[in-house]
Each structure stands twice: as C-alpha cells, then as structure tokens.
Amino acid sequence: MNSQTPFFKSLLTLPNLLTSFRFVAAPGLLGFAWLGDEQAFMVLLALVFLSDVLDGLAARLTGQVTEFGATLDSFADLLTYMTIAICSYWLWPELVMRELLSVVLIVGSCLAPPVAGMIKFGLLTSYHTWLVKLAAASVGVSLFILILGGPVWPLRMAAIVSLCASLEELAITALLSDPKSNVRSLWDVLRQLRQ
Helix, strand or coil: CCCCCCHHHHHCCHHHHHHHHHHHHHHHHHHHHHHCCHHHHHHHHHHHHHHHHHHHHHHHHHCCCCHHHHHHHHHHHHHHHHHHHHHHHHHCHHHHHHCHHHHHHHHHHHHHHHHHHHHHHCCCCECCCHHHHHHHHHHHHHHHHHHCCCCCHHHHHHHHHHHHHHHHHHHHHHHCCCCCECCCCHHHHHHHHHC
C-alpha cells in the first residue's frame, strides 16, 4: 500500500482486522477479570491468542505484509500483554504474587524493547523475531497450563524465554541505525551489517 492510501482502507485488510480484534478484546478481558469471570476471560483470551497467530499468517498468505500492519501488531501485542498482567492480578492475585519474579520478567521483557525503540528511534519497534514469537507462544501456553491446574515450571521457562527475546530485541535496536520491521533475528542483523 502506498502512502496515499487512507488510514481506514489500510486498516480494512484481513490481517489488520485480525490484529484490531485485540484492541477490541482488551476491554472485554478487563471486564471479565474485574467481574471475576475466569471462564469467559479464558475463552476470550484464547481468541486473542488465536488472532495473534492468524494475523501474521494472513498477511503473508495474502501478500499484505506492511509497515502499518507490523506497527499495529506491535501496539496490539503491547496492549495485550499489559492487559493480561492486570487481569491475572485481578483474577489470581495469590498466584501472581507467588510467581512475581516470572511475572516481572515477562512484563519487563514486553516493555523494555519498545521503550528502547522510543528512546533511540522515537517510535515503537516492530521486529517480530522468531524468539519473540517463541516467547509469546510459551507465555500463552504456560498461562493456560497454570490456570488449568498444571505445574508452574512452564511459566518460569516462559519468563526466561521472554527475557532472552527482550535481550535480542535490545541488541537489535542498539545495532540498527534506522528502524526496521519484521527482523527475524539478531543473527540476520549481524549478517546484514557485515555485507
């Protein structure tokens, strides 16, 4: 899409509509958590995670991978993870306090790269590295495992993966002279800088 395309037309693509669902779902997640409706929260959260998986897939399959879509997805990711942190505390405060180190690592890992991008480039970075995708999947799966009565170790492992993903994004920001979207890995950046 060129720069002359109106905002609403950019938004009205399948990938961007899937991403936008997360903005619409955030108040619903907050509402269900505030009301203590764990089941409704978990169903909506599953749909949120599904939309996060499908938006990138839809963008690649339809040839609609854009800077706008990458930035929209990054804002949606940030909103989603901050909403999950708040909702988790409202629904399961004892669990959050017991696993506070993991929660702080995950939340900090979500916040540090965008803050670094804002400081260096004046905008939100949207790298979408493979490690970030792995971190998002591990956080989502571990949350469901934990809430359904499973062990806590997957959440702790997800926190470590999130920290590694954050460190990779911070390194990418430090190395790049200009912001880029959809950077697959630190290795790719290093390889491009050598060429």
